[in-house]
Amino acid sequence: MTSPTSHPAGLPGLLTPESALQRGVEHLTITFTGMVSAETVERLVFESYTALRRTAKVNAHLPVLAARFAHERLTALAQAKGLVPKDAPEVLFVCVHNAGRSQLAAALMTELSGGRVHVRSAGSQPAPQIDPNVVEVMAATGLSASDAFPKPLTDDVVQAADVVITMGCGDACPIYPGKQYQDWNVGDPYGQDIEVVSKICDEIEVHVRQLLAELVPDLADLTAGTATSEEH
Amino acid sequence: MTSPTSHPAGLPGLLTPESALQRGVEHLTITFTGMVSAETVERLVFESYTALRRTAKVNAHLPVLAARFAHERLTALAQAKGLVPKDAPEVLFVCVHNAGRSQLAAALMTELSGGRVHVRSAGSQPAPQIDPNVVEVMAATGLSASDAFPKPLTDDVVQAADVVITMGCGDACPIYPGKQYQDWNVGDPYGQDIEVVSKICDEIEVHVRQLLAELVPDLADLTAGTATSEEH
Numbered sequence: 001m002t003s004p005t006s007h008p009a010g011l012p013g014l015l016t017p018e019s020a021l022q023r024g025v026e027h028l029t030i031t032f033t034g035m036v037s038a039e040t041v042e043r044l045v046f047e048s049y050t051a052l053r054r055t056a057k058v059n060a061h062l063p064v065l066a067a068r069f070a071h072e073r074l075t076a077l078a079q080a081k082g083l084v085p086k087d088a089p090e091v092l093f094v095c096v097h098n099a100g101r102s103q104l105a106a107a108l109m110t111e112l113s114g115g116r117v118h119v120r121s122a123g124s125q126p127a128p129q130i131d132p133n134v135v136e137v138m139a140a141t142g143l144s145a146s147d148a149f150p151k152p153l154t155d156d157v158v159q160a161a162d163v164v165i166t167m168g169c170g171d172a173c174p175i176y177p178g179k180q181y182q183d184w185n186v187g188d189p190y191g192q193d194i195e196v197v198s199k200i201c202d203e204i205e206v207h208v209r210q211l212l213a214e215l216v217p218d219l220a221d222l223t224a225g226t227a228t229s230e231e232h
Numbered sequence: 233m234t235s236p237t238s239h240p241a242g243l244p245g246l247l248t249p250e251s252a253l254q255r256g257v258e259h260l261t262i263t264f265t266g267m268v269s270a271e272t273v274e275r276l277v278f279e280s281y282t283a284l285r286r287t288a289k290v291n292a293h294l295p296v297l298a299a300r301f302a303h304e305r306l307t308a309l310a311q312a313k314g315l316v317p318k319d320a321p322e323v324l325f326v327c328v329h330n331a332g333r334s335q336l337a338a339a340l341m342t343e344l345s346g347g348r349v350h351v352r353s354a355g356s357q358p359a360p361q362i363d364p365n366v367v368e369v370m371a372a373t374g375l376s377a378s379d380a381f382p383k384p385l386t387d388d389v390v391q392a393a394d395v396v397i398t399m400g401c402g403d404a405c406p407i408y409p410g411k412q413y414q415d416w417n418v419g420d421p422y423g424q425d426i427e428v429v430s431k432i433c434d435e436i437e438v439h440v441r442q443l444l445a446e447l448v449p450d451l452a453d454l455t456a457g458t459a460t461s462e463e464h
Binding site for chain 2: 158
């Protein structure tokens with residue numbers, strides 16, 4: 001009655017991620033020597049891979065994305081421990097799918113702050129990919145989504161954040177003392193057409209500008225009214 | 233424009249999970265001394281909390297569930313490293329929500345094997361709670377779901393497994409060499425009425441008995457036809 005093994009469990013090489021992940025572990029163990037134990041690095045790389053694989057649509061580049069995700073999480077861990085200098089306020093944007101609102105907010109904050117704010121994003125239930133209409137609106141606004149991918153909310157990035165912004169998923173985020181939490185009430189671009197997504201992008205930009213003015217007051221005057229390409 | 237802080241970020245005590253989680257870390261660090269580093273224990277407890285919080289419906293008991301989840305994951309890690317004796321075959325059941333099929337399979341295997349097989353379960357996109365109709369069918373069949381809760385698929389439990397059974401989510405699970413993978417084609421109880429769920433439970437039981445006969449051949453003769461209460 002039991003159906004036969006349907007996975008290529010015995011096949012070596014490309015179909016098993018182990019060797020690619022081990023290369024990521026070796027590289028990151030060197031990068032984070034003296035900050036994070038080799039055991040933690042290994043766990044984070046493999047757990048990042050499994051976490052992305054749970055919800056990803058295409059598995060081809062997952063070991064590469066997992067190494068990038070793990071690198072970001074290890075950096076966050078080292079920041080939270082005070083082991084790497086924090087040269088900019090750290091803002092974490094969280095929404096449900098990490099495919100729309102939090103990606104738009106992250107891209108806008110990165111662009112508008114000119115690197116004066118460091119940004120991360122995550123989702124409580126990450127989508128298989130970034131919403132195509134969101135990618136289109138970002139491109140039309142001069143924002144890049146090429147390096148972005150949906151990923152689950154993890155503890156390390158919350159611990160490293162100075163400001164946590166939730167959009168539609170407030171209860172999904174742990175509350176720790178010493179951090180600033182805001183819940184932004186903005187529309188959800190999921191399943192919406194380009195026009196609606198564009199309006200939601202504008203809504204988010206208003207919030208981002210306000211937060212930026214609070215975090216980096218001297219920057220606010222310089223960027224007022226000159227930010228995204230639709231206003232040029 | 234930015235809405236005011238909506239979370240009780242500044243409130244100490246019960247509303248922040250930190251102290252409860254730290255107690256869990258202290259306890260588990262002692263339990264796993266010599267097997268897993270204190271840093272890994274801390275990361276696993278906090279990440280388990282954040283992982284459950286992403287999708288849980290009620291947050292009240294999450295620090296307790298997180299400590300139990302972390303304990304299971306640390307045991308799996310120690311097993312995968314060969315640091316704790318493995319006295320039974322380790323079977324991991326994975327479905328989409330860890331709220332129906334994988335919970336039924338885990339409960340059936342635990343019951344039918346009489347402890348001769350050790351069982352874990354997980355979901356690629358865990359639900360807020362176990363499906364109430366599944367709980368009802370389990371109760372009617374003499375199976376207990378009182379300790380069970382939906383949790384995401386993690387790398388540690390895959391690494392520790394001898395057999396990985398997927399139901400409706402094959403692509404979500406990492407493939408490692410040396411493990412037996414099976415994909416069971418059974419109905420999804422999500423949103424179904426009690427009768428349908430009951431039939432799915434019977435389907436799963438057939439698969440479970442077959443797997444049990446492969447894993448513990450001498451047990452198969454003893455249990456044939458005497459297992460769940462509806463057959464008593």
